[in-house]
Amino acid sequence: xxxxxxxxxxxLLFLAACLPxxxxxxxxxxxxxxxTMVVLGxxxxxxxxxxxxxxxxxxxxxxxxxxxxxxxxxxxDSSVFLEERGAGGGQADIVxxxxxxxxxxxxxxxxxxxxxxxxxxxxxxxxxxEAMDSIQVLEGAGSTxxxxxxxxxxxxxxxxxxxxxxxxxxxxxxxxESDEQTLLAAATRGRWSGRITAERxxxxxxxxxxDYRNEDASAESWIGTKLGVTDLLFAASDRAFGANxxxxxxxxWERTKGWFASVRQxxxxxxxxxxxxxxxxxxxxxxxxxPAIYENNHIDGSWQSSLRRTLNLPAGALLLMGLxxxxxxxxxxxxxxxxxxxxxxxxxxxxxxxxxxxxxxxxQKRWNFSAGAREEIFSGGAQAVFSPELAGSLRIxxxxxxxxxxxxxxxxxxxxxxxxxxxxxxxxxxxxxxSAWSGDLGADWTPSGRVVLSITGFYSQxxxxxxxVRSATVPNPNLPASCAIDGKQAVNTWCATNLNGLHFTxxxxxxxxxxxxxxxxxxxxxxxxxxxxxxxxxxxxxxxNYPVQNIHAAWSVGLGHDVVLTNAVELVQRYQQTVYPVxxxxxxxxxxxxxxxxxxxxxGNTGYQEISGVNMPGRSIVGGLALQxxx
Numbered sequence: 001x002x003x004x005x006x007x008x009x010x011x012l013l014f015l016a017a018c019l020p021x022x023x024x025x026x027x028x029x030x031x032x033x034x035x036t037m038v039v040l041g042x043x044x045x046x047x048x049x050x051x052x053x054x055x056x057x058x059x060x061x062x063x064x065x066x067x068x069x070x071x072x073x074x075x076x077d078s079s080v081f082l083e084e085r086g087a088g089g090g091q092a093d094i095v096x097x098x099x100x101x102x103x104x105x106x107x108x109x110x111x112x113x114x115x116x117x118x119x120x121x122x123x124x125x126x127x128x129x130e131a132m133d134s135i136q137v138l139e140g141a142g143s144t145x146x147x148x149x150x151x152x153x154x155x156x157x158x159x160x161x162x163x164x165x166x167x168x169x170x171x172x173x174x175x176x177e178s179d180e181q182t183l184l185a186a187a188t189r190g191r192w193s194g195r196i197t198a199e200r201x202x203x204x205x206x207x208x209x210x211d212y213r214n215e216d217a218s219a220e221s222w223i224g225t226k227l228g229v230t231d232l233l234f235a236a237s238d239r240a241f242g243a244n245x246x247x248x249x250x251x252x253w254e255r256t257k258g259w260f261a262s263v264r265q266x267x268x269x270x271x272x273x274x275x276x277x278x279x280x281x282x283x284x285x286x287x288x289x290x291p292a293i294y295e296n297n298h299i300d301g302s303w304q305s306s307l308r309r310t311l312n313l314p315a316g317a318l319l320l321m322g323l324x325x326x327x328x329x330x331x332x333x334x335x336x337x338x339x340x341x342x343x344x345x346x347x348x349x350x351x352x353x354x355x356x357x358x359x360x361x362x363x364q365k366r367w368n369f370s371a372g373a374r375e376e377i378f379s380g381g382a383q384a385v386f387s388p389e390l391a392g393s394l395r396i397x398x399x400x401x402x403x404x405x406x407x408x409x410x411x412x413x414x415x416x417x418x419x420x421x422x423x424x425x426x427x428x429x430x431x432x433x434x435s436a437w438s439g440d441l442g443a444d445w446t447p448s449g450r451v452v453l454s455i456t457g458f459y460s461q462x463x464x465x466x467x468x469v470r471s472a473t474v475p476n477p478n479l480p481a482s483c484a485i486d487g488k489q490a491v492n493t494w495c496a497t498n499l500n501g502l503h504f505t506x507x508x509x510x511x512x513x514x515x516x517x518x519x520x521x522x523x524x525x526x527x528x529x530x531x532x533x534x535x536x537x538x539x540x541x542x543x544x545n546y547p548v549q550n551i552h553a554a555w556s557v558g559l560g561h562d563v564v565l566t567n568a569v570e571l572v573q574r575y576q577q578t579v580y581p582v583x584x585x586x587x588x589x590x591x592x593x594x595x596x597x598x599x600x601x602x603x604g605n606t607g608y609q610e611i612s613g614v615n616m617p618g619r620s621i622v623g624g625l626a627l628q629x630x631x
Contacts, residue, residue, distance in 0.1 A: 039110070040138035040154055041145065041391070041405075042370070043320035043359045044310060050361070052368055052393040052403045054440055054456050054508070056137040060129060061160070064182070065170070065597035065626060066566060066586040068201070070129050070157060075570060078524035078550045079139050079508045080155075083610045087178070087601075087617050088201050088212045090241050091254075092123050097139055097458060098504040098528045098546040099152030102466065103411055103434070105142065107156040109233065111262050111276040114149050116328035117300045117344070118416040121280060125157060126235035126260040127218040130168065130184045131197040133160035139508070140458060141409030141438045144372040144389035147324060147353060151409035151436050152460065159233070161193045161222040162186035165631035172597070172624020176617070178203035180624065191224035206617040209244035209251045209288055228266020235260045242288065245614050248424065253288040257281050271309045278302050295335040296343050300415070302328035313358075320357040320372075326350065330415045344419040344427075350379040357389075367394045378412070385410050385433065399446050406439035417466055417496050425468065428482040428496035436462040452512040462502040468494035468541035478536035494541050501534035502543060518558030525551045530575070545612075549573040562591035572608075580608040595626040 037045040041053035048057055058073045067073055069089025074080050083093040083101060093101030102119035105112070108127060115121035135157055142150035168184040180201035187194055198217040205211035218235035236259040243252035262276035279301045286294035308322040332344030357372035369392040376385045389407030396402060413431040420427040442456030471479055475489040483495035508526040515521065528548050532540070554568040566586045573579035583606075587598040598621070605619040 038136065039158070040136050040156055041142060043145075043318055043357045043372075046359075046361075049401070049444075050365060050368060050393070052370060052391040053405050054139040054403075054442055054458075056139070058135040058137065059133075060135060061133045062590065064130050065588040065590070065595060066564075066599065067129065068180075068599065068601075068622070070125065070132065070135060071123065073135055074137070074155070075568075076522070076524065076552055076554065077137050077139075078510070078526040078552050079153075079506075080137060081547050081550055081572070081610075083545070084616065085243075085246055085611060085614050086210055086212065086241070087176075087206070087620070088203060088214055088241075089129075090212050090214060090239055091120060091243075091246070093120060093611070094123060094155065095546060096137075096153035096155075097438075097460065097506060097508075097526075098530050099436075099460070099462075100465075100467070100542045100545075102414065102417075103149070103151040103153075103409075103436075105146055105148075105150035105154045107146070107154060108235075108260070109159055109231075109262070109264070110156060111260075111274070111278075112147075112149075112302070112304055112326070113260070113278065115280055115300065116302055116415055117280070117282060117298045117330055117332070118414050121256060121282065124237065124239065124256055124258065124280065126216065126237045126258055126278075127157070127159070127233075128182065128184075128197045128199040128216040130170075130182050130199060131159055131195060131218045131220065131235075132157050134158050139456075140405060140440055140460075141387075141389070141407040141436060143376075143385075143387040143409040144355060144374045144407055145320075145322075145357060147326070147374070148351065148376060148385075148433075149411045151411045151434065151462075152438070159195075159220060162188060162195050164188060167629040168626065170624060170626040172622055174599075174622030175620035176203045176206045178620075178622055180622070182626075192221065193223075194219070194221035205242055206620070207244070207615065209242035209253070212239070212241035214239045214241075228268060228272075229264075230266075231262075231264040233260070233262045243284070244288075249613075250286050251288050253285045253291075255283045270311065271307070273305075273307050275305045276303070292338060293336065296332070297335065298330060298332040298344065300328060300330040300332075302326070315360070316362045317358060317360045320355075320359070322353075322355050324353045324355075326352075332415070332419075344415045347415060347419070352377050355387075365395070368392060376410075385435070401444045402442070403444070404439070404441045406437070408435065408437055410435040411466070413466055413496075424493060426482060426485075426490060426493055426495045428480075430482065431466055431496060432464045432498050434462065434464045434466045434498065436460050450514040453510070455507070455509045457507050458505070460504045462504075463500055464498040465500070465502045465543070466496065467499050467543050468496055469499070469535065469538040470494050470541075471537075472539055476537060478538060499532070499534045499540075499543070502530065502532045504528060504530045504546075520556045521554070523551070523553045525549075544575045547572050547574050549579065562589055564588050564590055572610075580606050582606055582608065593628055595628055596624070597626065598623045 036048045038051045056077045081095040106122045138154040142154040166186045170182040173179045182199040184197045196219045200215040202213040216237045220233040240255040243254045258280035260278045264274040282298040284296040285291040304326045306324045311319045327350040329348035334343040353376040355374035359370040361368040372389045374387040387408045391405035393403035438460035440458035445453045480497040506528040510524045513521040551571040556566040570582045583603040585600045
């Protein structure tokens with residue numbers, strides 16, 4: 001069947017199913033389902049209903065057929081804005097509550113994934129989506145418990161031990177010659193359980209030099225001993241993609257590869273030790289067909305270790321104490337005309353931290369309170385950073401909970417911020433770490449088992465924000481000293497610098513409504529207002545990329561025989577730009593051995609950009625079949 005006819009048929013089926021319904025979302029677990037636990041922003045996992053922080057839980061374990069990548073699930077949170085550079089789950093930047101794409105900490109099972117070379121690779125996740133159980137998003141500062149880079153929030157991609165033997169195989173294809181395959185095998189034997197997962201997807205691209213090929217694999221095992229559970233994870237990824245227009249008006253090409261290994265060991269019921277190592281490489285070619293003109297090669301590695309212990313105190317209080325040590329390094333070179341020179345150079349840095357957190361949760365569960373503090377020390381004589389945090393909640397009725405939190409977040413510059421330079425960009429080795437005080441006040445209302453409403457107001461005041469500024473035409477006396485080459489101002493060149501005077505005020509609201517047992521409606525909205533008083537006539541590269549309005553509305557309905565139709569619309573208005581809608585739909589069969597699926601993206605064929613100058617794909621369709629075997 002021609003692609004256009006196939007899309008039209010699916011579109012008519014979609015409309016027919018939509019006629020009797022409205023729009024929708026899901027949040028609270030139905031009766032009989034296990035309680036959702038939050039691991040972010042608390043000393044130990046707590047029920048979502050008792051968390052004093054603004055946390056979003058996004059399940060993945062039963063949605064792999066409906067999602068192309070974990071980024072698709074993140075879009076359900078309207079306070080998250082993804083700056084994707086195309087389809088396939090390739091390179092994407094994540095923005096939380098208006099902060100820059102560099103101000104969000106990305107974790108995998110609590111281990112840091114943030115890239116020391118450049119934050120453009122923070123979502124270069126080593127593990128396949130099918131290996132993940134859920135995503136948790138902490139909105140607001142999270143540096144007290146989670147450390148550096150958690151300035152505007154934390155995103156943790158979580159795996160979980162399998163409960164039974166299973167085999168999952170999936171294959172599909174669609175528009176732009178896209179193709180995708182997945183293999184997952186899980187087993188349990190007494191105290192041991194394990195899972196191996198592999199996936200790949202590729203496409204010739206929707207325009208010239210926008211092809212991609214992504215490959216990921218992971219192996220994870222859990223074993224119970226007298227000490228406690230041992231969790232071992234190894235994951236690797238290889239991504240090659242046409243980077244046309246990604247970093248300017250160039251037909252570029254890029255390939256990233258990496259691997260990640262970690263071990264987490266329980267030492268009794270109150271102590272956990274962990275160690276992880278990540279290696280990542282980035283090969284960038286400015287002109288794809290003539291790589292000898294200009295090529296970058298970056299190799300960076302990072303290690304992390306932690307020791308955490310909890311103590312039960314009287315009256316329902318819990319004390320968490322932790323120590324952490326981390327380090328990263330880079331080797332980075334340019335190749336131009338066959339000559340190798342330093343790009344970012346060869347560098348390394350280390351840091352250590354200690355933190356405490358007191359959580360007080362009385363048995364009545366009418367209120368809770370937490371207070372924490374962290375001291376982080378950097379190598380090379382840099383000053384230490386102190387990060388406090390307070391949070392609490394009060395349940396004034398069985399159906400209504402009030403919550404508030406405030407804290408301090410900070411981020412250190414990437415190696416690109418510090419040392420990168422080309423004809424259009426200048427790094428700055430004298431950059432200071434950036435930081436922010438932020439706070440929020442919210443309410444969660446559950447008038448019935450079918451309706452959940454959450455509203456949060458938030459504020460963030462940033463200091464020494466790292467950005468790139470320029471004067472496009474003439475010299476400007478306000479340009480920082482870093483914008484000079486041989487003692488002269490560099491006109492029309494982006495220069496890394498620290499800015500002050502940036503703050504954000506916003507409101508986020510989420511309504512989840514289950515009009516019937518088989519239907520869920522979810523509407524999420526975030527409105528943002530930002531102000532920057534320190535530019536003095538200069539242009540900014542990143543500060544004004546945030547969305548002032550972001551709405552995500554989704555409706556999911558069971559059509560019988562375990563067939564689920566999901567209809568989602570995202571409305572986005574970036575700062576001083578026109579609002580654009582993106583309409584997606586999925587049709588999946590979520591039970592039985594054979595599970596067909598269909599994903600329709602950008603049904604309205606909207607022309608839009610999430611990053612200025614980088615076009616996103618138009619209307620497309622992907623379909624396939626999965627085989628699920630369980631014992």
